[in-house]
Amino acid sequence: MPVVVVESPAKAKTINKYLGDDYTVLASFGHVRDLPPKDGSVDPEADFAMKWEVASESKKHVKAIKDALASDPNLILATDPDREGEAISWHLLETLAPALKKGAEVSRVTFNAITKNAVTEAMANPRQIDQPLVDAYLARRALDYLVGFNLSPVLWRKLPGAKSAGRVQSVALRIIVDREMEIEAFKAREYWSVHARLGTPRGDEYDATMTVFGGKKLERFDIATEEQAKLAVAAITSRELKVASVAAKPASRNPWPPFMTSTLQQEASRKLGLGARACMSAAQRLYEAGHITYMRTDGIDMAPEAVMAARDAIKARFGAEYLPKSPRMYKNKAKNAQEAHECIRPTDMMLSPDRLPVADKDQKALYDLIWKRTLASQMESARMERTTVELASADGQVGLRANGQVMLFDGFLRVYDQGRDDEEDEDGRRLPLIHEGEAAEKRGVTPEQHFTQPPPRYTEATLVKRMEELGIGRPSTYASIIGTIQDRDYVRKEQNRLIPEDKGRLVTIFLQKYFPRYVSYDFTANLEGELDDISSGERAYREVLRRFWRDFTAALEGTSELRIGEVLEAIDEALAPHLYPPRPDGSDPRECPLCHKGRLHLKTARSGGAFIGCSNYPDCRFTRPISSPDAEVVGDTVLGLDKGEAISLKNGRFGPYVQRGEATAENPKPPRASIPKGWDLASVDLERALALLALPREIGPHPEDGVPVEAGIGRYGPYVKHGAKYANLPEVDEVFTIGMNRAVEVLAAKQVRGRAAAAAPLAELGEHPEGGPVQVMSGRYGPYVKWGKVNATLPRDLEPGAVTLERALELIAEKAAKSGKKPAKKAAAKKPAEKKTAAKKPAAAKAKKAG
Numbered sequence: 001m002p003v004v005v006v007e008s009p010a011k012a013k014t015i016n017k018y019l020g021d022d023y024t025v026l027a028s029f030g031h032v033r034d035l036p037p038k039d040g041s042v043d044p045e046a047d048f049a050m051k052w053e054v055a056s057e058s059k060k061h062v063k064a065i066k067d068a069l070a071s072d073p074n075l076i077l078a079t080d081p082d083r084e085g086e087a088i089s090w091h092l093l094e095t096l097a098p099a100l101k102k103g104a105e106v107s108r109v110t111f112n113a114i115t116k117n118a119v120t121e122a123m124a125n126p127r128q129i130d131q132p133l134v135d136a137y138l139a140r141r142a143l144d145y146l147v148g149f150n151l152s153p154v155l156w157r158k159l160p161g162a163k164s165a166g167r168v169q170s171v172a173l174r175i176i177v178d179r180e181m182e183i184e185a186f187k188a189r190e191y192w193s194v195h196a197r198l199g200t201p202r203g204d205e206y207d208a209t210m211t212v213f214g215g216k217k218l219e220r221f222d223i224a225t226e227e228q229a230k231l232a233v234a235a236i237t238s239r240e241l242k243v244a245s246v247a248a249k250p251a252s253r254n255p256w257p258p259f260m261t262s263t264l265q266q267e268a269s270r271k272l273g274l275g276a277r278a279c280m281s282a283a284q285r286l287y288e289a290g291h292i293t294y295m296r297t298d299g300i301d302m303a304p305e306a307v308m309a310a311r312d313a314i315k316a317r318f319g320a321e322y323l324p325k326s327p328r329m330y331k332n333k334a335k336n337a338q339e340a341h342e343c344i345r346p347t348d349m350m351l352s353p354d355r356l357p358v359a360d361k362d363q364k365a366l367y368d369l370i371w372k373r374t375l376a377s378q379m380e381s382a383r384m385e386r387t388t389v390e391l392a393s394a395d396g397q398v399g400l401r402a403n404g405q406v407m408l409f410d411g412f413l414r415v416y417d418q419g420r421d422d423e424e425d426e427d428g429r430r431l432p433l434i435h436e437g438e439a440a441e442k443r444g445v446t447p448e449q450h451f452t453q454p455p456p457r458y459t460e461a462t463l464v465k466r467m468e469e470l471g472i473g474r475p476s477t478y479a480s481i482i483g484t485i486q487d488r489d490y491v492r493k494e495q496n497r498l499i500p501e502d503k504g505r506l507v508t509i510f511l512q513k514y515f516p517r518y519v520s521y522d523f524t525a526n527l528e529g530e531l532d533d534i535s536s537g538e539r540a541y542r543e544v545l546r547r548f549w550r551d552f553t554a555a556l557e558g559t560s561e562l563r564i565g566e567v568l569e570a571i572d573e574a575l576a577p578h579l580y581p582p583r584p585d586g587s588d589p590r591e592c593p594l595c596h597k598g599r600l601h602l603k604t605a606r607s608g609g610a611f612i613g614c615s616n617y618p619d620c621r622f623t624r625p626i627s628s629p630d631a632e633v634v635g636d637t638v639l640g641l642d643k644g645e646a647i648s649l650k651n652g653r654f655g656p657y658v659q660r661g662e663a664t665a666e667n668p669k670p671p672r673a674s675i676p677k678g679w680d681l682a683s684v685d686l687e688r689a690l691a692l693l694a695l696p697r698e699i700g701p702h703p704e705d706g707v708p709v710e711a712g713i714g715r716y717g718p719y720v721k722h723g724a725k726y727a728n729l730p731e732v733d734e735v736f737t738i739g740m741n742r743a744v745e746v747l748a749a750k751q752v753r754g755r756a757a758a759a760a761p762l763a764e765l766g767e768h769p770e771g772g773p774v775q776v777m778s779g780r781y782g783p784y785v786k787w788g789k790v791n792a793t794l795p796r797d798l799e800p801g802a803v804t805l806e807r808a809l810e811l812i813a814e815k816a817a818k819s820g821k822k823p824a825k826k827a828a829a830k831k832p833a834e835k836k837t838a839a840k841k842p843a844a845a846k847a848k849k850a851g
Contacts, residue, residue, distance in 0.1 A: 026061075248387045
């Protein structure tokens with residue numbers, strides 16, 4: 001039987017179902033080889049020769065494939081249809097080559113969807129490995145290695161606390177840091193608008209906004225103060241208003257194109273709250289189960305047969321009036337044809353989300369999004385009528401406008417509308433019957449104050465969109481880039497927004513100062529373009545590496561003599577407008593606000609990161625975080641005594657905090673608690689300080705299991721905790737007042753909403769004859785039954801709700817016999833067995849490509 005190799009067990013299981021017993025289908029569990037994380041893995045002196053190594057956890061998978069090839073030498077490589085999939089196939093061929101018999105046939109097959117038709121057609125049309133696509137992978141891998149292993153040590157030596165730098169991750173970090181500095185430099189500008197509630201002669205009411213004042217058309221900032229707004233209100237109230245014109249115009253909205261990788265990640269973030277990694281993980285599982293097409297793509301076109309299937313589904317479900325006369329065609333915008341597979345769509349348009357045989361909530365929600373977007377993309381446009389009513393005073397000094405919209409036919413909006421990252425001012429109000437020339441009765445005139453808003457912080461969705469606009473990254477890399485900058489603690493996520501940490505800001509400024517070319521948006525985008533050229537066979541990959549390495553080594557040599565002090569001075573100077581903004585009184589912004597003698601400078605902490613400190617240290621201990629230039633000056637203030645110990649309000653390098661007692665040789669680290677964000681320092685008295693120092697606060701035993709429930713303030717804000725489960729609280733003050741009922745409610749809501757749901761059984765089936773509960777669980781590769789340490793996957797034709805205790809016991813017995821496990825008694829679980837289980841985790845994790 002020919003040996004077919006794919007990346008994951010889930011994909012192998014689905015393909016095996018279509019190919020039958022004539023083939024042996026095995027999983028490689030992702031990449032089987034990689035560059036060892038040490039010097040010399042890429043050797044520029046040997047024309048960029050690369051030393052690959054089979055990962056220890058991959059050796060057993062390679063052995064299984066070699067064993068299968070002993071009985072049938074024909075090898076079919078069926079990994080994913082993109083650059084990463086081609087690379088996995090190439091690595092497999094290179095690794096398995098010594099085991100292949102003379103004359104053995106090796107072929108490569110790809111399919112955009114794991115369906116019977118797609119798999120059968122792919123097997124009938126094999127090809128050889130696409131070498132230009134492999135070359136593009138080699139170039140990208142070599143570039144990432146050369147940057148990481150040469151630039152990161154420079155950071156470690158010159159910038160304490162920095163962890164690493166990467167070819168694309170550093171540019172993504174710069175995007176976030178640049179936006180944060182825009183926000184901090186932003187100065188809000190006040191303006192006013194004036195609105196009137198008007199009535200028709202028939203008694204109906206509608207709203208209008210002032211557009212003309214003093215005979216002049218109003219621009220956004222023309223009414224700049226409250227006094228001017230009051231004059232505008234007086235101008236309206238003192239005049240009679242009539243309807244000058246009523247204009248109704250037809251309008252239409254066309255549907256959005258179907259999903260590609262970036263737009264799927266953006267919508268999943270907006271509508272489902274899924275990060276890029278979680279989105280791609282759920283999409284990968286839907287693809288491997290055969291429910292959607294390949295999920296890493298820059299393409300938005302749809303196969304003709306899929307278009308016709310979508311049209312059939314629309315007609316059957318919504319009626320012929322929702323079907324345009326001819327199919328909608330969408331053209332790919334991708335520069336790289338190798339990334340431009342078909343759009344992301346359901347493989348079966350008639351499979352509605354409510355009938356999807358999947359238990360996982362994220363997968364269900366994501367499929368619902370993909371199904372609706374796909375059908376909507378082939379539906380009729382929405383038609384509406386937009387009405388504009390102009391009102392004016394007889395002397396022409398005052399004018400108002402009312403807008404309204406009536407939906408005539410909802411079209412694609414019946415199924416789907418794209419989410420927005422920031423609210424748009426779309427006036428969809430319906431207007432009553434209004435006639436030109438009739439009087440408008442004033443029933444209220446109201447001024448409204450506004451302030452211009454800074455640009456919003458990036459979400460994962462808007463960051464992907466921005467990277468796509470700049471030409472940085474590709475479908476297979478967006479999620480890993482965003483994940484890396486968070487894993488390195490360069491960026492944190494708060495309320496779904498990405499905020500740079502101080503160390504992330506310092507790394508960015510350092511790279512912009514000493515390696516400006518390599519965090520340049522244009523340079524990175526151009527290099528991505530060259531990698532695309534390699535994949536299409538238009539450029540030799542070693543030529544790209546040689547040119548890059550020549551310039552990069554020169555930049556590295558330019559930093560060899562740098563000292564940490566010089567680096568801090570340069571960063572201090574570069575960040576000066578942000579760190580030391582002008583003071584309202586015109587005094588020197590670098591003068592220490594506490595001692596008025598020293599000068600403020602950037603300093604690094606032993607733990608990494610940086611802070612602003614006084615040059616008059618240790619006589620003056622003023623410090624503040626670099627991200628708070630307007631931080632209130634706090635000296636050491638004693639708030640009172642508790643149990644004979646002074647309770648003090650102090651200022652540290654990471655902001656103000658309260659402390660019990662003083663540091664001594666016996667007690668070098670007395671109890672401390674940071675002042676929560678948003679608290680007015682003037683409000684911090686002895687009572688509030690003691691409440692902070694008493695955290696975490698025990699609320700009481702949980703009513704279900706008696707385990708204590710606590711409330712506290714952590715790195716990610718206020719929380720409640722039950723055992724190992726945490727749930728965020730919306731307000732800091734709730735930490736001090738929350739009771740058991742509210743705490744249980746918050747914890748339960750988190751379990752339903754988030755990851756804790758995965759640990760809850762889908763069903764409790766009863767006790768095993770040898771003791772211990774038998775449960776139906778939801779897992780990464782689908783539902784399974786669990787008893788002790790035995791996990792047995794459910795057959796595809798068995799729904800979780802239909803599992804009986806008898807059937808579960810049969811599955812558990814089969815699984816235990818195969819694996820040799822006997823988990824009836826927990827005490828019998830030996831350490832070697834635990835190690836064996838733990839060793840499987842990295843291998844399973846590798847099945848998900850870094851995407």
